[in-house]
Amino acid sequence: MSVQSSFEYVTVHIGGQLFGVEVDEIREVFSPQDITKVPRAPGEIAGLLNLRGRIVTAVDARSRLNLPARGADEPVMALGLEQGSELFGVLVDEVGEVMRLKADTLEASPAHLDPHWRALLKGVHRLEKNLLAVLDIRALINWDNKLAA
Numbered sequence: 001m002s003v004q005s006s007f008e009y010v011t012v013h014i015g016g017q018l019f020g021v022e023v024d025e026i027r028e029v030f031s032p033q034d035i036t037k038v039p040r041a042p043g044e045i046a047g048l049l050n051l052r053g054r055i056v057t058a059v060d061a062r063s064r065l066n067l068p069a070r071g072a073d074e075p076v077m078a079l080g081l082e083q084g085s086e087l088f089g090v091l092v093d094e095v096g097e098v099m100r101l102k103a104d105t106l107e108a109s110p111a112h113l114d115p116h117w118r119a120l121l122k123g124v125h126r127l128e129k130n131l132l133a134v135l136d137i138r139a140l141i142n143w144d145n146k147l148a149a
Contacts, residue, residue, distance in 0.1 A: 004103050009134065011096035012079070015067030019092075019135040020099065020125070021079060026137075027087075028080040029095050032058060046091055056080070056087040064140050066116060081137060088141050099132070101125050106134065 009020030010029070035047040035058050044063040049056050058078065062070055070076060070093065078089035109121045122134040 006100050006102050007106065007134075008098055008100050009132065010079070010098055011132065012061075012077075012092040012135075013094040013096065014061045014065060014092050016093075017065075017067070018130060018132055020101075020132045021135050021137050023098060025081060026079050027082055030078050030080055030089070032076060032078045032089055032091065049089065051080070051087065051089070054087055056089045058089045058091055059141050060091045061135075061140060062091070062093075065120065066114075079137065081141070083138070083141060090137060090140060101132070109133075 007020075008023040010023055010026060012019050012021060030051065032049055035049045037047045038045055041047070044060050046058040046060040046063075049058055056078075060070075062068065070091075075093060076091050077093070077095045078091055079095070080087065080089050082088075105125050106123045107126070108123055109118045110124070113121070117133075120136055120139050122136045124134065125132040
């Protein structure tokens, strides 16, 4: 069994925070259009959308992280991923660059971090000027680990 020497992340901004999502978890990046609200859906479900003929559940990452709601005029992008036969679009504010970081620089999430965030992070990398929190995108869409409001 080989040990992974590095990770590739797509950087995203959510509510002013920098996160990384492993590249191999993402099927595509797209600009969500015409999200249809779903009555009585949990707050983190922004709605449903049609992506090239397939129904996609749009999950609001801000809501899942208990961050302030996005303003109507603020930009939004989506990270597309599959879980089983379902498609999800995780809504983020901005998609940045792809970064390759050494595996041995991944540190555990700080102990004092909010427990809701800790449940959704795989760890952190120290960058030159800030931290890159590694988002566990599967935990974000997993309702078994649903965050308390």
